[in-house]
Amino acid sequence: MIQFDKVTKKYGDKVALDELTLKIKSGAIFGFLGHNGAGKSTTLKSLVSIIEPTSGTITVDGLDLATQRHAVKEKIAYVPDIPDIFMQLTANEYWSLIIAAYSLDAEAVAARRQELLDLFEMAAHQYETLASFSHGMRQKTIIIGALLPDPDIWVLDEPLQGLDPQAAFDLKEMMKAHAAKGKTVIFSTHVLDTAQQLCDELAILKQGEMIYNGSVADLLAAHPQESLETIYLQMVGRQSAEGHLVADLNGEQHE
Numbered sequence: 695m696i697q698f699d700k701v702t703k704k705y706g707d708k709v710a711l712d713e714l715t716l717k718i719k720s721g722a723i724f725g726f727l728g729h730n731g732a733g734k735s736t737t738l739k740s741l742v743s744i745i746e747p748t749s750g751t752i753t754v755d756g757l758d759l760a761t762q763r764h765a766v767k768e769k770i771a772y773v774p775d776i777p778d779i780f781m782q783l784t785a786n787e788y789w790s791l792i793i794a795a796y797s798l799d800a801e802a803v804a805a806r807r808q809e810l811l812d813l814f815e816m817a818a819h820q821y822e823t824l825a826s827f828s829h830g831m832r833q834k835t836i837i838i839g840a841l842l843p844d845p846d847i848w849v850l851d852e853p854l855q856g857l858d859p860q861a862a863f864d865l866k867e868m869m870k871a872h873a874a875k876g877k878t879v880i881f882s883t884h885v886l887d888t889a890q891q892l893c894d895e896l897a898i899l900k901q902g903e904m905i906y907n908g909s910v911a912d913l914l915a916a917h918p919q920e921s922l923e924t925i926y927l928q929m930v931g932r933q934s935a936e937g938h939l940v941a942d943l944n945g946e947q948h949e
């Protein structure tokens with residue numbers, strides 16, 4: 695179980711995340727939705743310790759992230775939204791780094807590594823540098839690295855962006871398979887069909903505040919004959935380029 699309790703992140707005066715309180719059950723596929731700048735990446739980066747919240751607490755299986763960071767990090771693997779990291783390394787060197795960082799037995803993960811290489815058609819590219827890869831190939835390299843430790847919690851920030859249709863399909867199947875093993879998958883997306891297909895539960899963020907948290911099934915049941923896309927757009931509302939609400943789908947002015 696992951697618990698956010700009144701987690702706030704401020705950048706100067708800007709409140710990127712405002713007292714986020716929610717629970718994510720083990721074994722769930724949990725999605726974060728929200729317009730650009732809503733606070734999705736801030737939430738995920740807080741969970742994986744890339745940024746430190748201004749206030750509030752995050753606990754993972756009862757471990758406090760602020761004081762037991764190392765123990766929490768061992769449970770988590772993260773796929774960032776921008777995969778432009780370790781560009782000078784070859785894919786193989788990157789995976790070796792992950793194996794060392796998580797203290798994995800290279801022989802024990804060899805079969806898993808090969809399976810992932812074959813699935814993502816990366817075997818022929820393993821000795822090439824990340825700098826020479828396309829966005830999608832870098833994304834696949836990082837996804838393979840994240841899965842090598844078979845993490846209890848797999849966190850992915852907009853993971854489908856830049857993947858070709860086959861890789862996107864395979865990734866979605868992997869996310870389902872990971873959760874089916876009792877592990878937790880947390881991701882952000884702008885692709886509402888994907889959220890509808892995959893998520894057990896979701897949170898919708900709007901300008902740093904959570905405006906919905908619950909199951910996709912409950913949300914759809916409360917709005918019969920509507921898709922997640924139309925429900926989401928009605929909840930979040932249309933916004934001007936400056937971020938002000940201008941109208942909902944019915945054209946009603948809100949601000």
Ligand SMILES: Nc1ncnc2c1ncn2[C@@H]1O[C@H](COP(=O)(O)OP(=O)(O)OP(=O)(O)O)[C@@H](O)[C@H]1O
Pocket residue numbers: 705708709710728729730731732733734735736737
């Ligand atoms: N390093 C930073 N310095 C200042 N402001 C930041 C920083 N990182 C994020 N922000 C601000 O925090 C808010 C939330 O950003 P965040 O990246 O979490 O949004 P997001 O929901 O992931 O958006 P997107 O869908 O565009 O990726 C935005 O207003 C953003 O401008």
